[in-house]
Amino acid sequence: MSTATLDSRPEAPSAPQRRPGWWHLPASLAVLSLLALLVFGVGAPRGSRTAFRIAEDGDLNPGGILPHDVILPTGPTAIVCAMLALLIAAVLGATAATARPLPGRLRPGLTIAFALLWVTAFLAWAFHGSTVALGAMLQTMMVLAVPLAFGALSGVLSERAGVINIAIEGQLLFGAFGAVLLGSMTGSAWIGLLAAPVMALVIGAALALFAVGYQVQQIIVGVVLNVFAIGLTSFFFGTVMKQNPGTFNAPLRLPTIRIPVLADLPIIGRVLFEQTVLVYLMWIIVVLLTIALFRTRWGLRVRAVGEHPRAADTVGIDVNRTRWSNVLLGSAVAGLGGATLTIGTGVAFGEEMSAGKGYIALAAMILGRYHPVGALAAALLFAFADALQLRLGTLPAGTGAGIPSQFLLMLPYIVTLFAVAGVVGRVRVPAADGIPYVKQ
Known part of the structure; x- marks a missing residue:
């Protein structure tokens, strides 16, 4: 047989290659499942029960289709949820080990299902002998999530254009300060709402000036601006607001806008359809920003500046001007989040x-993979942890798992650390993020 004949043989298909670190997620989920099984299930008090409140008085519940409370045995509920979660971990581990990707969006769907099962097991254990008011907890979660979501969206806008935005904390603080100050002086919460993004632009302009204009190290600039914001607002609070709170620091609140019928739906009605304008603005901005970043010419230019600024410059895009405008726009969005802390509540x-909400918002942006929808989802996750610790702290004596109050205070930050630690190594950061651009 000739050499040419041998060379012409088709090559055998290569076996699928496993990704480096393929076992990290399945192993972590398996450990969490076993923890839920042993602590929440086996370790639950015998004979204890947990009530999950589904419907409240006044909800749209014709004929009482939905029960007000669903009472479940604590231990068996946690065991079933833990076993199903362990099964999901096994499926994810088997597919990752054989390098056979799951079809479509099945992998993230299974991960979300795992999270819901694990949280259900934890709630059953932590609230045994008491009632989990799901609607009230989600309502608290939404209030806590809004400033985090606006801050994370601010980070998305800045970092997609290549500017690291550590100054979200200062932008939130200036937004809260401006909303109350101008709102109190004019007697209108709506004026305060307009003032909040304008005040936050002060921090944004300083960030853009030093990071883009003078090309100072962006992380250092952000930290310095946060300290500046804390110092300046504390000075005015101590010297002006405390002296005459009725004129300069009145507790104003934006009116609640209720959407009829939809607001009466069980569990989600008040969470989604009985909120201030800031919550509705959050949903609108997430949708608009997602479309703008990934479906418009403007978004293509912004992403090009954040990925390869020199190539963007060669096709006529003004790199530094784009970065300036995105930092300012992001600061205005963060200012709305600051308004939520004052006139929103x-x-x-x-x-x-x-x-520290600005730093948690930064973590939400990273966990959300620099995508508006992902950033919102991460903000909701962190806010749920915060709402959970608030609810656990109000349980009557003799009920619940008796978790120490110190641990409850740490819970939101622990969730943040674990969430970011699990994905930060796999998140693709915009290639030019944090790198100053010098036009040649």
């Missing part, structure tokens, strides 16, 4: 009232 301004 009806409280007066307080020193350092952002309380």
